[in-house]
Amino acid sequence: MLSLLRSSSAALALLAVTLPPALAADVDTIAIVTPEQGTDFGWNQQGIEGLEAAAEATGTEAIIAQGLGYGNVRPTLRELAEDGAQLIIAHASGYSTEAIEVAKEMGVHMVTGNPSEPPLVANYNLTAEKGAYLAGVLAAKMTKTKVLGIVVSSESPNWNAQSAGFAQGVRAVSPEIELRYAIIGPAAYADVAGARRVTESVIASNADIIFGQGNGSSFGMIQAVETVTPPSGEKVWFIDVIGDKTSIDKGHLLSSVIWDMAPVFTQMVEDVRADVFGTTTYALALEDGSQRLLQTDHIPAEIWAELEAVKAQIMAGEITVDLVLEPAATRAMMSTTVAAAE
Amino acid sequence: MPPIFNEPFLAALLTGAIISALPLILAGLGEQMSERAGVMNIGLEGMMMAGALAGFAATLAGLGVWGGMLAGGLVGAAVSVIMVLFCVRQGMNQIIVGIAITLGATGVTSLMHNAWYSRTYPRLDAAEKIALPGLSQIPVLGPGLFTHHPATWAGLFVALVFAFVYRQTFLGLNLASAGEKPDALDAAGIDVTRTRSVAVMVAGAMAGLGGAYMAVIGSGIFVPHMTGGAGYIAIVLAMLARDRPLWVVGGALLFGFCLSATTALQVGGIEVPTDFIQMLPFLAVMAVLVLFGRNARLPRALGQPYHRGQR
Structure with missing residues (x-):
C-alpha cells in the first residue's frame, strides 16, 4: 500500500512538471462587455463582431454582454466568469479598474485599457494611425478645394493618434493643403447636434473632405456632409473610422479607417493557451489587416493603387508614421506653417 | 482677420449658435414656469429625450417638421404627467422623481432606438429655411441670424408670450402665488394643485419641443443620449x-454664441488650450447671469409639496 502511494505521488509530480499550467489549457469560452448596443457601426459593433469571429477562428464559445452603460460592471463580469468565460474583453476604458479587480478575484483573464499585469490582465491599445495616414493620402489626392476638415468628439489618445496620422498623410502629399481641426466637446460621443453644427462650420470654411471621429456623434457629421456644400460648391466627402457604414451611405462615404478586432482577439486566445497572455500590448496592425482603409466605389482605381503602394512602403518601414497621443502635439501638426517648415 | 473668417464661415457660426440655443430656450422657459409655480423639474433632460425621439419619429413618418414638433411637445407633456402624479398630487420628493424620469426616459428611448433605427440610422432632409425679407440681406450677419426654419422664430416668440403672461395676466399671478405662498392662493379660491399641474405639464411640453427641435432641425437624426x-x-x-x-x-x-466661438477659435487655429476654449460657454453664461442676476431669488415654496391645511 505504501509503495502504491509512493508511485502515485511520483506519477502526479511528473505530470505537474510536464503538463502546461492549468490556466493555459482551459480556454473554451470568451466574452466581451460593451457599454452600448452592438449596432453603432463603430466601437461596440466592431468589438462584438470581432469577438464572434475570434471565437469561430479559435473554436471557442462567445458570450456577448452589450449595452451595459458606464456604471458598475463588476456583477456582470463576475457572472460571466461564473458562466465559464476564461477570457473577457472589458470594452470601455471606464471598465478597466473594475475589470482588473474581478480578474484577480475570480482568476479570469481580462483585457482592459490599463497597463498589463501578467498573467491575468493584458492591455489592448486600439488605434490606427497608419490607416489614418492612408486616409490622409487619399484625402489629399481627392480634394478639390485644398482644404480638409478633421472633426473629433474628444481629444482621446486614439483620436489624437489618428488625427496626427491623417495630417502626416496629407503633408506627405502636399504641405500646402490646409487642415481645419475642430473638437465638438470634452466627451461629445453622442452629441449629434453639436457634431452637425461644428462640421457645417468646417465645411463653410471650404473643406470638401471631412475626416470624422466621433462614435455616435459621427452620424451628425454625416448629416452635415449630406446636407451642405462648401462655398466653392464642391461635393463633400466623409472619411469615417472604426466601422463600415457603407450600408447606410447616401453617396458621401469616401472611405473608413477600419478597426478589425478579430485578429487581435484571436491572438489573445492563442496567447492564453500558450501561457504568454499579457506579455505584450495588443494592437491593430496593417500586416494582419486589423487596421486598413475601406475600399469604396467612390475611390478611383488609380488612387487606390497608389494607396496600396504607400501601404506596402509603410509595412516595409520605408515610411514611418509617428504615433502622437498628446492633444497639444496633435493640434500643432495641423498648422500649414509647421508643415512648410518641416 | 484671417482669410478663413469669410462670410459663409461666419454665417455658419451664427446659424449654429441660434440652432444650439433654441432647445435651451424652449426647455429653460418650461422649467422657469414650473419653478415659478413651486415645482423643481429635474426630469427635464428625460422629457427632452422623449420629445427628441417622438419628434424625430413623427417627422420621419411624414408629418413634417411641424408635426414632429407637435409630437415632441405632446410626448414631453405626457412624460411630465409622472411628475404631476407623484410630486404635485402625492407630494413625493421632486429631486428623486425627476432623476427617475430622466433615467427612465433615457433607457426607454435607447431601447426604442435600438428596436427601430439601430440598423439603418435614418436621417431627415435638411429643414427648409426662410429668409426674413430685408434683414437676411444684411452683410455678414443677415444670412446667419435671419435665415432659419419658422419653428426657430416661433420658439423665440414663445418667450415674449411667457413674459406677457407673467406680467399681464392672472395666470401669471396665480403661478407666482403657487410658488411663493400657495396657502394664500388656496385661500383665494384657486386650486394650487391644478395650477402646479398645468405648470409642470407646460414645462414637459416645452422640454419635449426643445428635444424635438434638437432632433428634427438641429441634427436631423436621433441617437441615444x-x-x-x-x-x-x-x-x-x-x-x-x-x-x-x-x-x-x-x-x-x-451660450450658443460661445459654442460657435469655440469652433471659430479651433478652426481658425488660434493657439489657446482646448480645455479653456471648451469651458468658455459655461463660464460666460455663469459669469453674466451670476453678476447681473445676483439679486434674484427663488420662489419660497420651491420644491415643497402643498397639502391644504398644513404649514
Missing part, C-alpha cells in the same frame, strides 16, 4: 434668470 445634458443646462439658465423669460433667451443665446 443625444441631449447630452442640455436639460440640466436649461435648469441652470432658468434658475439664474429667475422669473424673467427674456433672460433665459439671452443666457441661451450667449
Whole structure:
C-alpha cells in the first residue's frame, strides 16, 4: 500500500512538471462587455463582431454582454466568469479598474485599457494611425478645394493618434493643403447636434473632405456632409473610422479607417493557451489587416493603387508614421506653417 | 482677420449658435414656469429625450417638421404627467422623481432606438429655411441670424408670450402665488394643485419641443443620449434668470454664441488650450447671469409639496 502511494505521488509530480499550467489549457469560452448596443457601426459593433469571429477562428464559445452603460460592471463580469468565460474583453476604458479587480478575484483573464499585469490582465491599445495616414493620402489626392476638415468628439489618445496620422498623410502629399481641426466637446460621443453644427462650420470654411471621429456623434457629421456644400460648391466627402457604414451611405462615404478586432482577439486566445497572455500590448496592425482603409466605389482605381503602394512602403518601414497621443502635439501638426517648415 | 473668417464661415457660426440655443430656450422657459409655480423639474433632460425621439419619429413618418414638433411637445407633456402624479398630487420628493424620469426616459428611448433605427440610422432632409425679407440681406450677419426654419422664430416668440403672461395676466399671478405662498392662493379660491399641474405639464411640453427641435432641425437624426445634458443646462439658465423669460433667451443665446466661438477659435487655429476654449460657454453664461442676476431669488415654496391645511 505504501509503495502504491509512493508511485502515485511520483506519477502526479511528473505530470505537474510536464503538463502546461492549468490556466493555459482551459480556454473554451470568451466574452466581451460593451457599454452600448452592438449596432453603432463603430466601437461596440466592431468589438462584438470581432469577438464572434475570434471565437469561430479559435473554436471557442462567445458570450456577448452589450449595452451595459458606464456604471458598475463588476456583477456582470463576475457572472460571466461564473458562466465559464476564461477570457473577457472589458470594452470601455471606464471598465478597466473594475475589470482588473474581478480578474484577480475570480482568476479570469481580462483585457482592459490599463497597463498589463501578467498573467491575468493584458492591455489592448486600439488605434490606427497608419490607416489614418492612408486616409490622409487619399484625402489629399481627392480634394478639390485644398482644404480638409478633421472633426473629433474628444481629444482621446486614439483620436489624437489618428488625427496626427491623417495630417502626416496629407503633408506627405502636399504641405500646402490646409487642415481645419475642430473638437465638438470634452466627451461629445453622442452629441449629434453639436457634431452637425461644428462640421457645417468646417465645411463653410471650404473643406470638401471631412475626416470624422466621433462614435455616435459621427452620424451628425454625416448629416452635415449630406446636407451642405462648401462655398466653392464642391461635393463633400466623409472619411469615417472604426466601422463600415457603407450600408447606410447616401453617396458621401469616401472611405473608413477600419478597426478589425478579430485578429487581435484571436491572438489573445492563442496567447492564453500558450501561457504568454499579457506579455505584450495588443494592437491593430496593417500586416494582419486589423487596421486598413475601406475600399469604396467612390475611390478611383488609380488612387487606390497608389494607396496600396504607400501601404506596402509603410509595412516595409520605408515610411514611418509617428504615433502622437498628446492633444497639444496633435493640434500643432495641423498648422500649414509647421508643415512648410518641416 | 484671417482669410478663413469669410462670410459663409461666419454665417455658419451664427446659424449654429441660434440652432444650439433654441432647445435651451424652449426647455429653460418650461422649467422657469414650473419653478415659478413651486415645482423643481429635474426630469427635464428625460422629457427632452422623449420629445427628441417622438419628434424625430413623427417627422420621419411624414408629418413634417411641424408635426414632429407637435409630437415632441405632446410626448414631453405626457412624460411630465409622472411628475404631476407623484410630486404635485402625492407630494413625493421632486429631486428623486425627476432623476427617475430622466433615467427612465433615457433607457426607454435607447431601447426604442435600438428596436427601430439601430440598423439603418435614418436621417431627415435638411429643414427648409426662410429668409426674413430685408434683414437676411444684411452683410455678414443677415444670412446667419435671419435665415432659419419658422419653428426657430416661433420658439423665440414663445418667450415674449411667457413674459406677457407673467406680467399681464392672472395666470401669471396665480403661478407666482403657487410658488411663493400657495396657502394664500388656496385661500383665494384657486386650486394650487391644478395650477402646479398645468405648470409642470407646460414645462414637459416645452422640454419635449426643445428635444424635438434638437432632433428634427438641429441634427436631423436621433441617437441615444443625444441631449447630452442640455436639460440640466436649461435648469441652470432658468434658475439664474429667475422669473424673467427674456433672460433665459439671452443666457441661451450667449451660450450658443460661445459654442460657435469655440469652433471659430479651433478652426481658425488660434493657439489657446482646448480645455479653456471648451469651458468658455459655461463660464460666460455663469459669469453674466451670476453678476447681473445676483439679486434674484427663488420662489419660497420651491420644491415643497402643498397639502391644504398644513404649514
